[in-house]
Amino acid sequence: MCGIVGLLIKDPEQRSKLGPWLTPMLVEMGARGPESAGLAVFDAAASGGERQYSLHAPAWEYDWSAFARACEARTGGTVTLRSLGNHAVIRADLAPAELKQWLRAEYPALHLLSAGAAIDVYKDIGHPSRVADRYRFRELAGSHAVGHTRMATESAVTPDRAHPFTAGEDFCLVHNGTISNPFMVRRKLEHAGIEFQTDNDSEAACRFIEWRLREGDDLEGALARSLEELDGFYTFLIGTGDRLALLRDAFACKPAIAAETDTYVAVSSEFRALAHLPGIEKAKLFEPMPGEIYTWSV
Amino acid sequence: MERVGRQEKHVFDVAQTGVRALNSYLHGSLAEGTSIEVLNPGGAHSIAVGARATVQIDVRGHAGYYVAGMNQRAAVTVHGNVGWGVAENMMSGSVRVTGFASEAAGATAHGGLLVIEGDASLRCGISLKGADIVVGGSVGSFSAFMAQKGRILICGDAGDALGDSLYEAVIYVRGRIKSLGADAQEEPMGPADLSAVRELLAAAAMSGDPSSFKRVASKRSLYHWNAEAGQEY
Numbered sequence: 001m002c003g004i005v006g007l008l009i010k011d012p013e014q015r016s017k018l019g020p021w022l023t024p025m026l027v028e029m030g031a032r033g034p035e036s037a038g039l040a041v042f043d044a045a046a047s048g049g050e051r052q053y054s055l056h057a058p059a060w061e062y063d064w065s066a067f068a069r070a071c072e073a074r075t076g077g078t079v080t081l082r083s084l085g086n087h088a089v090i091r092a093d094l095a096p097a098e099l100k101q102w103l104r105a106e107y108p109a110l111h112l113l114s115a116g117a118a119i120d121v122y123k124d125i126g127h128p129s130r131v132a133d134r135y136r137f138r139e140l141a142g143s144h145a146v147g148h149t150r151m152a153t154e155s156a157v158t159p160d161r162a163h164p165f166t167a168g169e170d171f172c173l174v175h176n177g178t179i180s181n182p183f184m185v186r187r188k189l190e191h192a193g194i195e196f197q198t199d200n201d202s203e204a205a206c207r208f209i210e211w212r213l214r215e216g217d218d219l220e221g222a223l224a225r226s227l228e229e230l231d232g233f234y235t236f237l238i239g240t241g242d243r244l245a246l247l248r249d250a251f252a253c254k255p256a257i258a259a260e261t262d263t264y265v266a267v268s269s270e271f272r273a274l275a276h277l278p279g280i281e282k283a284k285l286f287e288p289m290p291g292e293i294y295t296w297s298v
Numbered sequence: 299m300e301r302v303g304r305q306e307k308h309v310f311d312v313a314q315t316g317v318r319a320l321n322s323y324l325h326g327s328l329a330e331g332t333s334i335e336v337l338n339p340g341g342a343h344s345i346a347v348g349a350r351a352t353v354q355i356d357v358r359g360h361a362g363y364y365v366a367g368m369n370q371r372a373a374v375t376v377h378g379n380v381g382w383g384v385a386e387n388m389m390s391g392s393v394r395v396t397g398f399a400s401e402a403a404g405a406t407a408h409g410g411l412l413v414i415e416g417d418a419s420l421r422c423g424i425s426l427k428g429a430d431i432v433v434g435g436s437v438g439s440f441s442a443f444m445a446q447k448g449r450i451l452i453c454g455d456a457g458d459a460l461g462d463s464l465y466e467a468v469i470y471v472r473g474r475i476k477s478l479g480a481d482a483q484e485e486p487m488g489p490a491d492l493s494a495v496r497e498l499l500a501a502a503a504m505s506g507d508p509s510s511f512k513r514v515a516s517k518r519s520l521y522h523w524n525a526e527a528g529q530e531y
Binding site for chain 2: 198250252253255256271272273274275276285286287288290
């Protein structure tokens with residue numbers, strides 16, 4: 001199965017509600033994916049447009065201060081650090097390629113979760129309710145977020161194979177379903193110099209769409225192309241710096257429902273994950289149609 | 299429990315009691331005509347599944363997957379939308395949805411009447427085995443796939459591959475059919491079809507001109523293996 005959830009807060013005054021409203025959605029979808037969970041939260045206002053990196057360490061206790069000092073020594077500039085257990089967000093004057101190279105050489109155990117001026121990603125194994133508590137999802141604020149609860153089919157249950165998958169900057173994807181041709185897609189992308197971090201099929205979808213965006217497609221164009229190139233069953237939910245997008249394959253074997261009010265747009269695998277939202281009784285509820293591209297802007 | 303006139307009215311707030319308490323109650327021996335009200339369904343799965351007495355069940359709000367599945371005799375109304383598989387494998391009785399229904403509405407239903415006032419999503423009436431389904435709105439792709447027996451009345455449009463691999467179920471469509479599935483064909487409406495449509499509209503308490511519907515049924519060309527077909531259907 002797997003569950004997907006997404007929430008975009010339209011009213012800037014309500015952005016502190018992102019975590020409180022989204023977390024019960026994610027926890028409710030724990031029934032569809034009890035093994036691992038993840039969340040990408042976008043908050044461009046908090047970062048002030050500066051690039052930040054989210055990192056995951058293999059053990060809960062990790063000396064992030066020492067890591068930040070090493071990063072400062074490397075860049076010669078100030079590094080800001082925010083950490084919670086095995087998760088950290090750093091802001092440093094370091095391009096993504098440089099950071100990746102440095103991590104590979106000096107900190108191979110650290111996993112780079114995301115890069116960008118708005119995105120922060122959390123993902124780990126365990127029941128979604130425990131992952132949400134572990135990283136205090138209820139305290140998160142921002143303009144929009146994309147979450148996932150996983151029941152693995154295509155690859156092992158490890159933190160790096162949990163969703164969301166990220167590629168490039170301020171881009172993430174969560175997936176409910178199975179891609180049938182991930183290796184074909186992957187071979188094509190590897191020829192274009194794109195590196196993969198896992199053997200997971202959803203990563204191929206994530207990297208394919210982000211590659212199309214870098215090649216000049218707009219979001220709608222990239223998603224239209226993924227309908228042609230990606231074979232299999234999918235409901236995708238995609239987050240960018242300022243947008244949320246949803247796509248279901250033509251056979252629509254994987255569910256989705258959306259609710260829209262003046263305050264928010266909420267998307268989930270099932271209505272029961274939306275039932276607690278304020279004003280849901282008056283929301284415009286609809287099932288996204290197969291093969292149609294849906295996008296919402298901040 | 300409260301008494302309304304001579305009849306008993308039972309109220310289940312499933313947010314408090316859970317769905318299992320409701321269903322256990324429905325599986326007990328209930329007086330004919332008992333009225334049951336289900337509050338705060340919150341999209342929970344399997345609400346009012348396996349009811350088997352002549353009772354009235356009103357679900358106030360949106361229900362999740364399989365609501366009123368395996369229904370026998372009961373008249374269930376969901377005042378809201380429903381998830382996948384509403385009234386799946388229904389045997390008799392009736393189920394009405396005032397909003398829209400998600401995928402596989404009425405899957406494998408053997409008998410009874412399913413009415414969806416809004417749209418039904420993909421695979422409505424998949425493998426239908428004898429029930430009647432009336433959809434006030436449109437249905438999604440692959441509806442009536444391998445439907446064996448029963449009738450589906452669609453007041454709006456139908457998506458792709460309507461009636462693919464159809465057996466003996468009959469489909470009536472008022473709107474546009476995006477495409478027919480393998481072995482499904484449009485056929486002329488006869489007097490029996492006009493009265494069937496009239497009967498279904500009346501049963502669903504909907505209005506409409508029976509002559510505005512098209513009949514879709516099986517070509518029956520897939521009933522026997524044809525080695526000459528070269529895998530072209």
